[in-house]
Structure formats: structure tokens, C-alpha cells
Amino acid sequence: MTTATHDVSLRYARVGRKLRGQPTSDGAGVRLTRVIGGAELPDLDPFLLLDEFGTDRAEDYIAGFPEHPHRGFETVTYMLDGRMRHKDNHGNEGVLVPGSVQWMTAGRGLVHSEMPEQHEGRMRGFQLWVNLPARDKMTDPRYQEFAPERIPLLQPADGVAVKVIAGRVDGTDGPIAQPATDPVYLDIALDAGAQWQYALPEGHNAFVYVYEGAAAIGDGVDAREVEAQELAVLAGGEVLKLRAGAADTRAILVAGRPLREPVARYGPFVMNTKQEVMQAFVDFQEGKF
Ligand code: FE2
Numbered sequence: 001m002t003t004a005t006h007d008v009s010l011r012y013a014r015v016g017r018k019l020r021g022q023p024t025s026d027g028a029g030v031r032l033t034r035v036i037g038g039a040e041l042p043d044l045d046p047f048l049l050l051d052e053f054g055t056d057r058a059e060d061y062i063a064g065f066p067e068h069p070h071r072g073f074e075t076v077t078y079m080l081d082g083r084m085r086h087k088d089n090h091g092n093e094g095v096l097v098p099g100s101v102q103w104m105t106a107g108r109g110l111v112h113s114e115m116p117e118q119h120e121g122r123m124r125g126f127q128l129w130v131n132l133p134a135r136d137k138m139t140d141p142r143y144q145e146f147a148p149e150r151i152p153l154l155q156p157a158d159g160v161a162v163k164v165i166a167g168r169v170d171g172t173d174g175p176i177a178q179p180a181t182d183p184v185y186l187d188i189a190l191d192a193g194a195q196w197q198y199a200l201p202e203g204h205n206a207f208v209y210v211y212e213g214a215a216a217i218g219d220g221v222d223a224r225e226v227e228a229q230e231l232a233v234l235a236g237g238e239v240l241k242l243r244a245g246a247a248d249t250r251a252i253l254v255a256g257r258p259l260r261e262p263v264a265r266y267g268p269f270v271m272n273t274k275q276e277v278m279q280a281f282v283d284f285q286e287g288k289f
Contacts, residue, residue, distance in 0.1 A: 012219035013200060016235025017041075018226060021052060027065030027114070031055060035209060035231045037129070044205050044233060045258040046181045048073060048270055049129035052211060052229070054080075054122075061123045064115035069289050070106035071280045072137040072270040074130040074178070076185070077102045077114070078165065078252075082123030088112035089289065092143060099148030101165050101185075103176050105132070107139035109280070109289035126209075126252065133180050133259050134272050146175045159194030159244075163187040167255070169198070184255040190215065190244035198240045198253065206234040206255035208242070213249030215242050226251075 019040050021033035030053065037049030055061060077084070079096045086102060087093040089111040096102055116123060152164045152172045162169055166176035167184030176183065182201060190196065200206050208217060209231045216223040217232050219241050226232045234240060240253065264271045269280040283289065
């Protein structure tokens with residue numbers, strides 16, 4: 001027999017697993033923390049990578065990410081601090097400012113650079129890679145880029161502020177559209193002790209990455225503390241319950257519909273088969289990106 005109390009607790013997502021990112025460097029020597037995409041968590045379908053970059057030291061970011069290709073997936077850059085210039089071989093160029101997001105669908109391929117537009121000061125943000133289904137891997141490249149003022153900022157509860165980059169909160173939609181994975185991407189700020197609940201889309205894989213403070217995730221005895229620089233993969237429930245600890249807390253919540261397709265991955269190319277990855281190398285070398 002199941003008690004009513006038990007039924008209620010089942011509704012809440014719990015922390016299925018918790019992990020810390022690994023320090024690494026990428027591009028021309030940018031120091032960053034790899035949270036998804038390393039040995040511990042190679043991917044979380046449809047997410048292929050999550051990097052946090054955050055430093056006050058220019059030497060950690062100044063070399064940037066010079067020209068490199070991408071094919072078969074999307075790169076999502078969300079800036080918290082600092083300015084980054086983006087430029088690709090199709091003539092797209094722009095500067096990402098604090099609070100802006102760039103959701104780039106690489107599709108069949110492009111070559112781009114991402115270079116700091118500053119010589120000092122803080123640079124902080126996230127890069128997320130989102131896989132594309134087989135039918136969209138060779139689509140035309142596309143950008144969804146939004147300045148901070150285009151990203152809805154809601155106050156859904158006392159002491160809680162949420163920026164809706166993708167997905168829906170209390171009837172407000174974020175600006176990003178991607179039907180293939182139907183993503184949710186929220187930047188959540190909780191005052192110390194503040195609490196918020198959010199209904200996750202059914203069947204999505206979801207994670208919370210705390211980047212300041214600490215939060216308890218889950219309900220009652222199932223709640224687990226997640227500290228800054230820890231990732232919680234959510235499991236077993238459709239409502240996220242988040243409660244900040246003794247400090248003001250910030251976290252991102254990201255969720256997406258899993259693609260459940262084979263992943264053949266090599267560096268900046270993510271396809272379904274090894275042969276398609278080899279074709280990507282050939283096409284890139286022949287200048288077809
Ligand atoms: Fe890139």
C-alpha cells in the first residue's frame with residue numbers, strides 16, 4: 001500500500017548523481033572547468049558538453065578560441081561577465097555582452113572564432129553543446145542571439161529571480177526555439193533561504209549546476225545539498241524543488257528531450273556514425289564548411 005505522503009514525495013525530482021567539473025584548457029589555452037563532456041560524464045543526452053569559464057585573470061582567457069570548425073550540433077554561449085567577439089566564415093560577427101546568449105546551430109558546418117573583447121577584468125559564463133537529431137545535422141547554420149534585455153526576468157517567488165533563456169516559466173517563454181530537443185535553460189538567483197519549485201517537461205533529461213552559494217535539491221529526506229561548482233543530474237520526478245542555503249545562490253537549470261541516437265564524436269564534429277565524422281574531416285579540409 002502506498003501512503004498519500006509517499007505519493008507526494010515521488011513527484012519531486014531527486015539528485016540522481018552529483019559531480020564536480022574538472023579543470024582543463026581549450027582553444028588556445030583558455031582555462032575552464034569541464035562539467036559535462038569529460039571522463040566522469042561524457043554526455044547527458046542531448047547535452048554533449050558543459051564548460052564553465054570564470055576568472056579575473058586575463059592570462060586565463062586572453063588567448064581565446066581562434067578559428068575552429070563545428071558540425072552536427074549546437075553551441076550555446078551564455079555570458080555572465082565580460083565581452084567576447086564572435087566571427088564566422090559566413091560573414092556573421094558580433095560581440096556577446098554580459099547577460100547575452102548565443103544559441104548557434106552549426107548544422108552542416110561553419111568555421112568560427114570566439115575571442116575576448118577585453119584585455120583585463122572578469123570573464124565568466126557557460127558554454128553548452130546540444131546535440132541535433134540525424135535529420136537536422138546537415139541543416140543550414142543558424143544563430144539565435146539575444147541581448148540581455150530580450151531575456152525575460154521573472155520573480156516567481158519571494159527572493160527568487162529567474163532569467164528564461166529557453167523554456168517556459170509561469171506562462172512566459174524564453175526567446176530560444178529548438179523543437180528537436182525542446183530545451184529549458186534558466187538562470188536562477190535565490191536569496192539565502194529562498195525556495196522555488198518548477199515543473200520539468202515530461203521525459204526530459206535535466207541538470208542543475210550551482211555556480212554560487214549552495215542549494216538543497218529534492219524534498220524532505222530525499223533532499224541533497226549541492227554546492228557551488230557541483231552538477232546535479234536530476235532523476236525520478238517531474239518537479240524540481242530548490243532551496244538556497246545560508247548564502248545567496250545562483251544556478252542554471254538545463255533540460256532537454258533526449259534524442260536516443262548513436263553518437264559518433266570527434267572533437268568539434270558530432271555525428272551518428274564514424275563514417276559521417278570522417279566525411280566531416282574531408283569536407284572541412286576541402287573548404288566546404
Ligand atoms: Fe566554437
